[in-house]
Amino acid sequence: MANGMKTLLVGAGHMGGALAAGWLGRKRGGLAAEDLLILDPRPGDEVKVLIDVHGLTHVKQVSLAQSTQLETVILAVKPQILEEVAKSLGNLLPPNCALVSIMAGVTISRLESLFGKRPIIRAMPNMPASIGAGVTVCVSNELGETVEKRATKLLKVAGTVEWVQDERLMGPVTAVSGSGPAYVFLLAEALAGAGFGEGLPRELAEKLARETIIGAGALLASSDKTPQELRRAVTSPGGTTQAAMDVLMGGGGGLPELVRQAVNAAERRSRRMGAEVNAR
Numbered sequence: 153m154a155n156g157m158k159t160l161l162v163g164a165g166h167m168g169g170a171l172a173a174g175w176l177g178r179k180r181g182g183l184a185a186e187d188l189l190i191l192d193p194r195p196g197d198e199v200k201v202l203i204d205v206h207g208l209t210h211v212k213q214v215s216l217a218q219s220t221q222l223e224t225v226i227l228a229v230k231p232q233i234l235e236e237v238a239k240s241l242g243n244l245l246p247p248n249c250a251l252v253s254i255m256a257g258v259t260i261s262r263l264e265s266l267f268g269k270r271p272i273i274r275a276m277p278n279m280p281a282s283i284g285a286g287v288t289v290c291v292s293n294e295l296g297e298t299v300e301k302r303a304t305k306l307l308k309v310a311g312t313v314e315w316v317q318d319e320r321l322m323g324p325v326t327a328v329s330g331s332g333p334a335y336v337f338l339l340a341e342a343l344a345g346a347g348f349g350e351g352l353p354r355e356l357a358e359k360l361a362r363e364t365i366i367g368a369g370a371l372l373a374s375s376d377k378t379p380q381e382l383r384r385a386v387t388s389p390g391g392t393t394q395a396a397m398d399v400l401m402g403g404g405g406g407l408p409e410l411v412r413q414a415v416n417a418a419e420r421r422s423r424r425m426g427a428e429v430n431a432r
């Protein structure tokens with residue numbers, strides 16, 4: 153056991169599969185194949201390749217013998233099948249086995265009610281996790297504090313890891329970073345559409361929009377300036393960017409107000425979805 157732990161991944165779909173690929177790629181402190189057990193009735197094609205290449209143990213049901221070895225369980229299934237998973241797994245887990253849940257909206261108290269008092273970490277990753285460039289925000293119950301280092305190490309393969317103390321912040325987190333990649337993709341779509349509207353060939357407009365967002369993101373990543381400072385640096389008074397900014401930041405609050413409303417809507421939706429999932 154290279155890392156002195158046994159890890160079970162429950163649900164090897166998009167997000168679980170991305171985590172497994174990261175652990176086995178071992179870029180940032182991964183897992184040895186013999187330390188990882190995968191529970192998924194139908195793993196996706198990419199995970200099937202990982203299973204074959206690394207000789208991973210893949211099961212449809214965890215046995216008692218396997219469960220006694222477990223130190224960490226990563227729950228990466230859809231919230232709708234959480235109860236089914238808890239029924240088949242809950243009684244098998246050793247009392248100190250930690251749970252790391254990436255399920256959107258499922259609260260720590262819901263997990264405690266299904267799996268008992270144990271170290272529990274609730275985490276919200278985002279889509280760039282699939283290329284190791286995501287950001288994951290975590291919160292733990294009291295017992296979970298003892299395994300925060302271990303959880304951080306496991307989640308770091310998906311990108312940056314941040315911790316918060318207050319679980320209520322997971323709603324705003326979901327609205328900003330969980331859903332956030334979609335806002336940026338929409339900007340890329342809108343910029344390409346506007347370029348086409350101004351007469352650029354569609355393909356060139358799409359390329360310019362994509363490269364501009366990639367370049368601006370890379371600059372943001374490499375610079376120690378704030379987004380506001382970088383924006384000001386490309387906005388000469390009276391120039392072309394200024395003319396666009398007058399529209400984007402103009403009457404009625406412009407883009408910042410629209411984004412505020414969008415994030416607020418996502419946060420409210422996250423709370424409603426959480427209420428549905430946790431009331432079951």
Ligand SMILES: NC(=O)c1ccc[n+]([C@@H]2O[C@H](COP(=O)([O-])OP(=O)(O)OC[C@H]3O[C@@H](n4cnc5c(N)ncnc54)[C@H](OP(=O)(O)O)[C@@H]3O)[C@@H](O)[C@H]2O)c1
Nearest residue numbers: 163164165166167191192194228229230231254255256277
């Ligand atoms: N994708 C994201 O961007 C993202 C971001 C943040 C959080 N999350 C959270 O991550 C979780 C997984 O999302 P996802 O997009 O990775 O979903 P997904 O691709 O559907 O993956 C879920 C996997 O679990 C499998 N599964 C179904 N029943 C199972 C069972 N009883 N035991 C074990 N595995 C079972 C599914 O198999 P079948 O396909 O055959 O049903 C599938 O392979 C969700 O709770 C979501 O809220 C996702």
